Amino acid sequence: MGERYECNLDPAVLKKAIAELNEPQDNDERLAAIDKLRERFQEEQQDLELLRTDDMFFLRFLRAKKYNHEKAYNMLVNYHIQRRDFREVFDKVDNPELLSDVLTHGACVPIRQKASDGSTVVIGRPGIGQPDSAKMTDFLAMIILTTEALLTEDEAVQVHGLTVIADYSFFNMNLLKQFTPTFGKKMGGVLGDAMPSRLKSMNVVNEYKIFTIIYNIMKPFSKPKMRKRLELHGNNFTNLHKKVEASGLPEFLAGTGPGLDVMGWKEKILSSTGQGEDTAL
Template sequence: MSARYQFSLSKELLAKAVEELNEPDDDAERLKAIDLLKENYIATNPGLPLLRSDDKFLLKFLRARKFDQDRALKMLTNYHQQRNKWPEVFDKIKNPILLKNFLDAGVIVPLSGKAKNGCKVLVVRPGLVPGLITDTIALVMASLEKLSDEEETQIHGLIFIEDLAYISIDLVQQMSPAIAKRAVGIIQDAMPLRLKQINITNEPKIFDVISVIFQPFLKDKLKKRVRLHGTDFDALYQVVDRSVLPIMFAGSGPELDTEGWKNTILEEGTAL
């Protein structure tokens, strides 16, 4: 049996987790919460075994839902149910080598630095490589799965920068309401991460069509966290310092580590 979880991060992170996520500051109390979530899941999902039952896996669902047992259980259940509902996406998440051309191009890559509030920053460039919208969605989900294992990201949260400079008519035509509902639903209700902000840059003229497709499925809280920047990044610099942003956002930070992120995704695949 593996050793039980013990909080080993900084005092500052523990304080943030206690204040913002209602996380117990005591290891024993935290383990009680983990065990209760596991027991409740097993009791309510007899035909849907846990993908993983280790403390770190279950803890990220508790953190994503501020240690509310009912909400964490709902997210954990959604997470497992989704694996069987969308094979054209999840088969590729489980076999990310099928997304190698997207990884080679750097369609989705996190910044090496953090946002000013400590959040991880994920850059998404749909359309950079021609292909299926479901492949882009699969790579988003695979990336979120990797990032959700990072404890600092669990506590601080995640910020998206979606650069729409490469969006094509073909890709937009693939964005049906059904696909939008599924994708947004997974990100909002199944992925154990706190999405703090979505920054959209270089919106094309056809962006209004994209917005009409996706807006109905965004919860009000997330709608308020969407920021449109166009080609003026001044407001973005208030969130992510220019020294962290690459030149594509008129920053002075390092280029995206496309190769490093590709290796991260490919070396072990993903659990989801």
């Protein structure tokens, strides 16, 4: 298990965690919640191999569910079930070099600019650079890898959450054919019930009519809270810029900020993700 967790959050971030996530201010109480979650999983889930045993691993699930033990436990179990059963995605998560082409094209990249609520901004572009060969399983693996890397890189991301901008400019019939109800259910199971992150806002741009089909597939597998956080912008970025300042967004989102650091993010993913207990989710 290693050294026990000691909170090093910035005072302002810790204050937010206490107010919004029910984070205990006393570290002994925090450790007790971690131990309870760890011990229950080990006692009740004999058929699932626990991925990690360190405190930070369990803390992510507690924060994602505002320290509700039952909800955090269910998410922890669901995560391990997904890792076991959805191997066509998690084989790539465990071996990110298999996603080298997707990384090179910048299918999922975070930016420096924070959203107005302090959340970290991630830009996804399914299908970019691969009109005939893009795979939805690759894109989902990239979402997972990016989320895991951000949660590891900065603990404050666990508190502030994520703002996602999904650009559907490159989404085509090749990808749409792969987006079956079966895949939609699996994707919803991973992103909605297994990933220990806080999705603060989902913003879809350049979606046109094709997104209606995707939305109707995903709707039965999406929770009402998630649907409320979804906003469709088309090619009008006015409301998007209220959430994320244009000065921090790239030109293709009508911003005046720098372009995406695609190669920098590729290097970070390939060098630091999935290599040891401290970096895997």
